[in-house]
Structures are given as C-alpha cells and as structure tokens.
Amino acid sequence: MNKPSGLYCALSLVTASFLSAFDSTVFPPAIATIAKDLGGSTTTTFWIGTAYILPSASLQPFVCELSHRYGRRPFLLISTSFFAVGSIVGVVARTMPGIIAGRAIQGIGGAGFITLPTVVITDRFPASQRPLYTSLIQIFSALGMAMGPVVGGLISQYAHDDGDGHGGWRWIFYVNFPLCAVGYLAILLTPWPPHSNSRRPVDWVGCVLFTSSLVSLMLGITWGGTLYEWSSVNVLLPLCLGAAGLVCTVGWELWGSAAPFLPAEMLRNGSSLALYLGTILQGTSLHGCFYHISSYLEGIRHETPNMAGVGLLAILSTLIPASLTASWVATKTGRLRELMWCGWVVTITATATLCVLTAHSPTGTWVGILLALGVGHGFLLNSQLFLAQATAPASHAAYASCLYNTFRTVGFALGVVVGATVLQNLMARSLRDSGFSADTARRLADDLGNLYYLAAGKSDPGTARLVVDAYLDGFHGIFAVLAGLGGTPESNLWNWYDSCPTV
DSSP: OOHHHHHHHHHHHHHHHHHHHHHHHSSGGGHHHHHHHHTOOHHHHHHHHHHHHHHHHHTHHHHHHHHHHHOHHHHHHHHHHHHHHHHHHHHHOOSHHHHHHHHHHHHHHHHHHHHHHHHHHHHHSOTTTHHHHHHHHHHHHHHHHHHHHHHHHHHHHHSOOOSSSSSGGGHHHHTHHHHHHHHHHHHHHSOOOOOSOTTOOOOHHHHHHHHHHHHHHHHHHHHBTTTBOTTSHHHHHHHHHHHHHHHHHHHIIIIIOSSOSSOHHHHTOHHHHHHHHHHHHHHHHHHHHHHHHHHHHHHTSOOOHHHHHHHHHHHHHHHHHHHHHHHHHHHHTOOOHHHHHHHHHHHHHHHHHGGGOOTTOOHHHHHHHHHHHHHHHHHHHHHHHHHHHHHSOGGGHHHHHHHHHHHHHHHHHHHHHHHHHHHHHHHHHHHHHTTOOHHHHHHHHHOHHHHHHHHTTOSOHHHHHHHHHHHHHHHHHHHHHHHHHHHHHHHHHHHHHHTSOOO
8 A cells, every 4th residue: 555545544544543533522511501502301311322323333343244244445434424414304303302312323433433443453464563653543532532522612611502403512513524525525535445355245133133133232231220021022022123133143243144244253252241341341330420420520620612622531531541551562562461450450440439529529539539530441441452353263253343332332321321320210219218209200200401590509408409409319329330340350351351362
C-alpha cells in the first residue's frame, strides 16, 4: 500500500472509530436536558444510550461475517449511511420514541464502525505490527470518548433553541454530518485489494440466531424491575428465549454449520472464553461508570452539563496514556497478563471507592477516583484485545477481533441497563423508607427530569434532601454492583488467564 492510499485508509478507519466512540459518550451530559424537554421517564431516557448500544453489539458478528463474504469497503459505506440516516431521524424527532428510533438506526451503523477498523487492521498487518496500528485506532476512539461528554455538555447548556424544534440539544445529531462526509470520501478514495472470499458461504442461520438471541436477552434485562416485575412473563420469556437461543447458536456453530461465523476452535478454547467474559465485565464497568457518574455530577452535585462533561475527562486523561502503555508493552515485551491483572485490581478498587462519594465530597476526591479508574480501564482495553488475538489461530484473528468488540459492546449495553435498573429500584425503596407511598416513590424514581428538579432544591427543602439521599443510595448501589461484577468472577478466571500465551 503506497503512502497516499495508506493515509486514506487510516483516515476512513479512525473516522469510523471516532464516530462510534463519540456517539457513545456525547449523550450522558445531555440526558437531563432531553428528559426535561421531552418528558422522558428514567427508563425511556436511558434507552437513548441502550438503543444505540444494543444493535451495535448484536450486529457486529453479522457485519463481520457479511464483510468476509462481500468485502470490507461496501460495509464501511453502508455503516456510514445508516449512521447518517439515524442522525437525520434524531434531528427531526419530536418525541422520545423518535429519538430512540434515530439512535437505534445509528447503532446499526455503529456495529460496522466498531468492528471493521480492527478487522481491517488484522487483515492487512502481521501480529507484530498490529499493536502500533491498533493504538492509532484506540487514540482516536479515546479522543471521541473524550470529546463526546464535553461537546454534549456544551451543546445542551449553550446551544440556542429557538422553539422550532431544530436547535438546542439536537445539535448533538447535526455534528455527525460533516464527520460522515469525511468518512465517505476517505472510504471511496482508498484503493481496496481484490476480495478473496467472494464464494465463501454466509452462515445466515448462525448470525440470525446470535443476533435475535442477544437482543431478546438484553430486552429482558432492560425491562426487569423497571417496566415489569422480574417475575413477570414479560421479563422471563425474553430472558429464557435469549439464553436458549445463545445455547442453540453454540450448538449450531459446533455441529450444524458448514461455514460457522464462530469458529469451533475458539468456542472450545477456555482461555478465549475467559477473555471474552472478562471483556463483557470490563465493558459493563467502564460504560456503567461513565454513564452514571455524569448523572451523579448533575443530579447530586448540581454541576452544569458542561462541567459534568469536563469532569468525565478525568477518566479519559489517564485511560489514553495507560492504553498506549499497554500497547508499548505488547510491542516490546509481549507481557500482557501482568498488565491485565493490575488493570483489574485498580479498576475494581476505584469502582468500589466511588461508593464513598456524597453530595459534598471534595472535588479532589472524585477526580482522584476517576483518574485511577481511567488507569485501570486503560490497561485492560488493549491487553485483552491483543490476548484475544493471540489465543486464536492466525486464520481466525479477524474473528477474534470482532468477538472482542462485540462482547465489549455487550458490556457497554449491560452497564447502562444494569445501572438504570439498580438506580430506579434502590431509589424507589429509599423513598418508600423515607415515608413516601409506594406509588409516589415509584413515580418519582421513574421521572428523571423531575428528579433533577427536586434534587436541585427547587421545591420543599425537606423533600429535596430526601430525594438527594435516595439518589445517593441508588448511585452507591450502582457502583457496588459494578465492583462486584468485576471482582467476584474475575477471581475465578485468573487461572484461565494464566494459560493465555504472550503476544
């Protein structure tokens, strides 16, 4: 590949990575503004994040499989088109379901944006060079994550809304259009090599089974304890169907498919399975903390949306250097297991320490915890990706990259969903214990916009104090659950990690 072609290729990949990361973090600082403007409940408002992440996670193997058959370039273009169309839907939407629909369409494009850059790098570069090029993708992904909350906060706080429904926080969707244009041009100008798998059959059954099962499972988790009781058939049915579908997917891939999109060698590899489970847990912890820390800063500390976005930079200011350190270690020494262990210890400790935060905690306290959290997650991001590639046969390295991105994004969705469920249920319980009726407690816990209003003291001071206390109970519960998810299973997985090869 000559230098101009390489630059165009790199530009297309980093644009895709930037867009997917940017849109995963741009909305948290604007959640309160959107909820107030459109009257969104706690559950429907957090679906703004889940609606994007859910298709992004579930469709990645499908996109990867189709790109093996028809080529990477067409699916980068298709992904960009879906992303642009979803942004248009978000701009013209006037209701919460309309916003959620736009985010879901964006999420379909995000599936390609997340998985195809690492797959293309795996296609074109040997294992010894992948850390360098993967670092480039990670830098722009981290840059997108860093700019997202700042831009989201600035737009929601300062963008003028002239009352015609086209300004204000909707500029969050408008900013995607020039980036999509840059991506289109870079993809079209890049000379892609002839595709060699044009006759490879597509595992349609496996892809449909996996995608539908994952969506069903996530819907059950999302509805449990929020829209319906956990014992309700509306929750148990999708959970059971999703779990059974994933079991059927594994069975089909092992014994039924002539060309499985999940290679049997990877499904039978204990080290690979341990790494992918760890990837889900790490994604859950990272995105759960990221999403709900923003709500803590706005709802409990009464920070402006802009300052909430700036506050989240504390995580990213250390995540990027720590991620680059992991890449450097991989390139120079290949010793990643030690970094991964250190990453988990720091991540779990920092997440658990978030439980000590109060409405009056010094700024230095929560900033210091977020800095430590960034270090832990930075070590984990690249070390788990490189080990996932190393544990797979060379011919399946692209699939390993795809599965890593898929399971990490599943973790992102779980982080938002689990956090929202814990927050709403613990808040309702705390409000009931404070003397509110069960119906009033449930209604308050489900009305995020009104909660921000009450917590800010814009009503009776006594009510405001009770709401803040309930809010804190909910947030402490979120961070305790996220720390537990990272700590308990990981202690049992480390023996499997020991069997992972070096890079």
